[in-house]
Amino acid sequence: MSSLRAELPLLHDRHTHVSFYAALAGAADLSGCGALGAALEKLEEQKGPLRLGRGWRNNLYELPPAALDRLGPALVCNVSLHSFRMSAPARELLARDFPDIVAGIDDQNWVERHLPRVFSLFTVAGAYGIPAFMERLSGLGVWVVEDMLVSPEEAALPLARDYAGRVKLWAAPEVYRRLGPEAKKAVGGIKLFTDGALGARTAALNGRYSGGGKGMLLHSDAELTALLKEAAGLRGRAAVHAIGDAALEQLLSALERLRVPRGELAVRVEHAQLITRAQALRAKRLGLALCMQPNFSFDSADYADRLPPEYRRANNPFRMLLDEAGFVPGADLVFGSDGMPHGAGPALEAALFPPYPGQRLTLEEFRAGYCLPDLSAGRLEVEIDEEKRTAAVEVRLANAR
Ligand SMILES: [Zn+2]
Numbered sequence: 001m002s003s004l005r006a007e008l009p010l011l012h013d014r015h016t017h018v019s020f021y022a023a024l025a026g027a028a029d030l031s032g033c034g035a036l037g038a039a040l041e042k043l044e045e046q047k048g049p050l051r052l053g054r055g056w057r058n059n060l061y062e063l064p065p066a067a068l069d070r071l072g073p074a075l076v077c078n079v080s081l082h083s084f085r086m087s088a089p090a091r092e093l094l095a096r097d098f099p100d101i102v103a104g105i106d107d108q109n110w111v112e113r114h115l116p117r118v119f120s121l122f123t124v125a126g127a128y129g130i131p132a133f134m135e136r137l138s139g140l141g142v143w144v145v146e147d148m149l150v151s152p153e154e155a156a157l158p159l160a161r162d163y164a165g166r167v168k169l170w171a172a173p174e175v176y177r178r179l180g181p182e183a184k185k186a187v188g189g190i191k192l193f194t195d196g197a198l199g200a201r202t203a204a205l206n207g208r209y210s211g212g213g214k215g216m217l218l219h220s221d222a223e224l225t226a227l228l229k230e231a232a233g234l235r236g237r238a239a240v241h242a243i244g245d246a247a248l249e250q251l252l253s254a255l256e257r258l259r260v261p262r263g264e265l266a267v268r269v270e271h272a273q274l275i276t277r278a279q280a281l282r283a284k285r286l287g288l289a290l291c292m293q294p295n296f297s298f299d300s301a302d303y304a305d306r307l308p309p310e311y312r313r314a315n316n317p318f319r320m321l322l323d324e325a326g327f328v329p330g331a332d333l334v335f336g337s338d339g340m341p342h343g344a345g346p347a348l349e350a351a352l353f354p355p356y357p358g359q360r361l362t363l364e365e366f367r368a369g370y371c372l373p374d375l376s377a378g379r380l381e382v383e384i385d386e387e388k389r390t391a392a393v394e395v396r397l398a399n400a401r
Helices: 018-024 036-045 065-069 088-094 099-104 108-113 115-123 127-139 156-162 173-178 181-186 221-234 245-258 277-285 294-302 309-314 318-324 344-352 363-370
Strands: 003-009 011-016 051-056 074-078 084-086 142-147 167-171 187-193 237-242 266-271 289-292 333-335 378-385 390-397
Touching: 003 363, 011 333, 011 363, 018 051, 018 115, 018 127, 018 142, 036 051, 036 074, 065 084, 065 088, 074 088, 074 115, 084 088, 088 099, 099 115, 108 115, 115 173, 127 142, 127 156, 127 390, 156 167, 156 181, 167 173, 173 187, 173 221, 181 187, 187 221, 187 266, 221 237, 221 245, 237 245, 245 266, 245 277, 277 318, 294 309, 294 344, 333 363, 344 363, 344 378, 344 390
Parallel strands: 011 142, 051 074, 142 167, 167 187, 187 237, 237 266, 266 289, 289 333
Antiparallel strands: 003 378, 074 084, 378 390
16 A cells, blocks of 8 residues: 555766766775775775775774775775875875875865866776766666766766767866867866865855864855856856855855856756755745755765754755745756765655655656656666655666667
């Protein structure tokens, strides 16, 4: 009685990092490790000139330099992709080609300001992994993806060429400027950052984290204004990462001051997790779109150690955005995963069964904001169990290629 069957189109994941995750797919997966010993074992199994690790749960344990150095060249990134650890032998290996990263990787301030550059270090050798990764995604029910940070070193062009209609590319301004004319055409918009992430306690809050700190804004007001103007000139479309209410405040104020005509700059706010009702109404007036991640509703539970209760309740306020601020799924409210994790099953469960009622989406809202317009690429056969709070998904591709 409590189980419901439905058929949905495949997903259009509007925020992920295909080239980066394809490279990471070959890295040791530390996400299941709750302590140092298990993580080191996983990293030891990893072969190659540079051991790569991902999914380090840095809220549970530290990776001491001495332990990491014994592995030889090793580079590890945490679950939220905002914190990194690099062994001394890796520093030697990378000193020539990536001196800036070697010098800056331990400085969280530097890292937050140069994330695209750090990601490019992972993607530089990983472009070969893209076809296998795209196949994995389609198996998970994800057909169209937006890669939020392509880098010049890896294959922006092959990605766009080989997966025409399935991949949309965004690039940081410093990356975009260096692309050739053909690659520039393949990139649909400019990606900007205003703050960090909740996992690294760097998302910028008006309030405070439990245990102190307010996160960080990455730019002064003047710098952000200049970046937005530049994005308008370069491509006319910007996707702006803003998670904390202070970051959203800065972005909204900058756009209100700038008064760029809507035809000259279309802005999509990425994440917008801690957007307040007043900010949502201002965003609506400015004609902004929001690109949000239903899976990040679980941050309310996962980051109970760092987010005070009022922020846990305020995270991903979908009901407020839809019922009070008038956002429309599929029009100015769209969804993506940021790859944490990918796939239709986890996306649906997060949308339908989040920690707080204010985070819940209906199946229709999910379809409008997250799915392709029709079933031509394939379909998701969904079985939803309201009692168990689960969504089982079977993926049927139209033609397995
Ligand atoms: Zn992202």
